[in-house]
Amino acid sequence: QVQLQESGPGLVKPSQTLSLSCTVSGAVVDSSGLNWAWLRQNSGKDLEWMGSIFSSGSGHYNPSLRGRLSLSVDTRENQIALKMISVTAADSGVYYCARHNNFFDLWGHGTMVTVSS
């Protein structure tokens, strides 16, 4: 079955760029009809959709993050990549990748990110 696994640095300094990867197993990441998303959860347990990348190649981003966030697909590694620039402490939390079908029906386990100097 399809599984997702997030990975990345646990600690990032303020103003730096956060880079995360989500490895997809059990499916080819750029298969037609497969869409992917990144979401995050802060320490207060609020869930936030960050953005989605569709099999058509189009990306959609939370307006609150537009300009800082970019998502891409790495077909060689079968991964979905997240890059977010100019991070602050408010970007700390658990980051999840998920399959996007109007809802999120498959999630990775999540990876904790702390933004601190």
Next chain:
Amino acid sequence: DIQMTQSPSSLSASVGDRVTITCQASQDVNKNLHWYQQKPGKAPKLLIYNTSNLQTGVPSRFSGRGSGTHFTFTINNLQPEDFATYYCQQSGNFPPGITFGRGTRLESK
């Protein structure tokens, strides 16, 4: 942005009880409302999609209803494994937006 107001924020109940959680959207989201369960240290799990459709493998004691701006999620005959936090999520105006409610923590009385 569509705001999702979820209530109550916390709820105490006993095994065998029936519990209901409500989500109110600030704009019409049609039937694009979904419910998740999250246990400590775990990712959210989809329970109900498009207001009332049970995700594969989810017990039938979970149900959802509503449309437009008012939605409810009900657990009948509460089981010990149901104590968790529940979130609603709308996708009615995607793109651009997808938003979640702030969650309901269901605790054992």
